[in-house]
Amino acid sequence: MISISKLYCGGTAESDGLRYGHGGQGPAVSAGAPPASKTAAERRPVTVWNVTRTCNLRCIHCYTDSEAKKYGGELTTEEGKALIRDLAGFQIPALLFSGGEPLARPDLFDLVACARSLGVRPTLSTNGTLITDETARQIKDAGFTYVGISLDGIGEVNDRFRGVGGAFDRAVRGFKACVAVGQRVGLRLTLTRHNFANLHGIFDFIEREQIDRACFYHLVYSGRGGQIAGDDLSREETRQALDIILERTEDFHRRGLNKEILTVDNHVDGIYLYMKLLAKDPARAEKVLRLLTWNGGGMYSSGVGIADIDFLGNVHADQFWMHHSFGSVRERPFSEIWTDTADPLMAGLKNRRAKIKGRCAPGICKWFDACGGAMRVRADLVYSDPWAPEPACYLTDEEIGFTPEKQKLVRARGEDFPMPEFSRPPRTAPPRISDIPPSISCTGGTEA
Template sequence: MSNPHVIRHQRHDSADRPFIVIWESTRACPLACLHCRAEAVPNRDPRELDTPAAQDLLRQIAAFGRPAPLFVITGGDPFQRPDLTELISYGNEVGVRVAVSPSGTPTLTADRLKEIHAAGAAGLSLSLDASTPELHDGFRGVDGVYRWTLDAWDTARELGLKVQINTTVARHNLDDLAEIVRLVADHGAMLWSAFFLVPTGRARSLGLLTPSEVEDVLNFVYDVGLTVPAKTTEAHHFRRVALQRQILADTGDDHVRTLGLGPLYLELRERARELGLLEAARRVRRPPLDVNAGRGFVFVSHTGSVHPSGFLPLDAGNVRTTPLTEIYRTSELFTGLRDPDRLGGRCGSCEFRRVCGGSRSRAYGLTRDPYAEEPWCGYRPGSFPHQRELTALLNADAPPPAPTPAPASPPPAPVPVPAPAYDPHGEQQGAP
């Protein structure tokens, strides 16, 4: 088999510590994005974590141990917080890598980017939802967002900041995805993330994709993975697709016929070919990381409430009263979501459930049951024709056994963190 490690697993036991912590630092934002999870508003909420409370949150993250989880400050628009650079610097002092996920607004200036770079930001993620100003600005609700985003992108790259580009996959841009990838390839990015909508916040009013359309887009994302490093957000069955495509490449089977891909995939693949996106520029694909809501991922709201995802509005506690380490490791919600045997419907009987698990956020958004089957997955358990090869690949790709927990010890003393590479391979749910 050409590449037995198709899925990357977290280096640490996901029951002990998350890979990534997203903090919704504020809901204040001048944009009016059609899909906004936070239903952002123009003004800051007086209940937000203030500077001392945010610094305490950073210490709680450091208490998970070294290396600490990646900490992403998002919103709303984090540039609405005057203490943003102070918090980035403090994170470095206590041993926490801090990345920033701002909105494309007039606050996204070269001077602001220089400030967060000087403060020690590990990287930046930006949203690009179309290849043209008309489509992107229409989706974001404000004229000029497209230009601000591209200018900030180029400036960040010139400063040496690692840049991740997030694209919301929705009806408005299904035919534009190849052009977006071309922009990512031209401007350069550490990672392109295709985010699949979850029906929360304003996104409830947007048209939903069908499972077959999702399957087509996931396979397109796989195709362009040798041109740009690509991942998905809230489409955990991309890990299934990666495993299937690896096996089909090894067996020489036609993936279009075997997987039953449809006209959307064929159109995207043809457009990608026309744009030169199928001419491999990278030697290896970026394997998707096995992270899911509550399993390597945690979201902290602007008021300090803790959720398995920014799109899964079930409350497991608050960092003002309970340490984040305790909430993540012991709350019934988080421990339950880490148990694949609790999954229902097709997810519960699926041979891919331990490396996929489906979007718990979308399951909850459409059924009010976080353990329900993934509504945007059309796979029928057991239908993949190469089950023996799949079993061998899953066994070869299994994570190592979790290490025996070390005796409890006090949090490590603050240690400055050298400028690390920003590698937000976790699911950046909650990014604008």
């Protein structure tokens, strides 16, 4: 995660410590003098638990390929509580209840109560459509520290993206219900060509609905997301999207609106932010670069600072690595699986500096220490090699210091991976709703 509001505007937020504190206190961090960091093996991951695969929507980018049906094999209530006890003993910083749609799981609040009783910080990732006034009060009373509601556009844009008509209106109801009971709630949006033209409208929505937090995710090509890789933003469009996010976040800050704005799943954003800030405030930019470098970018993400447990109990490096399991919590405790580096992928993720290749490699990309090679799962999905360059890097060769001499060295190593451009050339007009695949229905679905 890249906190735009903190790094670009100097704001603060409750969750900044998870990204820039590593357990240290604010003054040392804000002064640009980070405290000693833990090793990859010592860190405990924010853990995503997909408590169910069932979902009442059918989003075109869903990494779990969920639908409105019952899937067999979910961890039982007792298995879930045993898992939570292990996670509490392992001292994870937070447990994110996700899905599918987690509110479709009948025992969700029993599981959350177990987590709270053991001192585990629970958060919720939901599509928001099942949140009524009564449900919002249940969520608040259960002790969720944060609720993230996915919204991928305004009105029909969201509904086509989500595969069910009326999803936007019901998600808005969910936002309003959470705000009304004082539940901390945020918006989650995945950037694609389907919603690129909606960005300003999304920021207007955030202000109008008094939403405290928004996370803008880069597309990861897993699950159904792989079917829309061609609708990812072009490199130029990604830069334009970041410009809008920076501009609107700065506007919030200037007007005294305390909004936490973040981008997620592409650590290149931190470098782009730094380069933008360098032109307007060089002294602050250097402090930001120190923070980014200390935080390590992708070096401490998947397999280190983030983990996933799917609805069957399989453990993954993050929620997008569903194609690779390290083991099942039905057979071994999560804490044991997570610290076992016998699996080459787990070992590599905990020591990726020695693994990453091509234009992303240390000594090749001048920003490696701050970016850390970004998202390894995207490299694996595109090249079938988790150590290949980040295919969604939108910085130029010149910007990363990839000189002709370094290019020659990379070719000599056999690491000259072609950088794909999934998207068509940038549009001259905003994307139209008709461009979304007609196979995605705007009707149907259930409230299951």
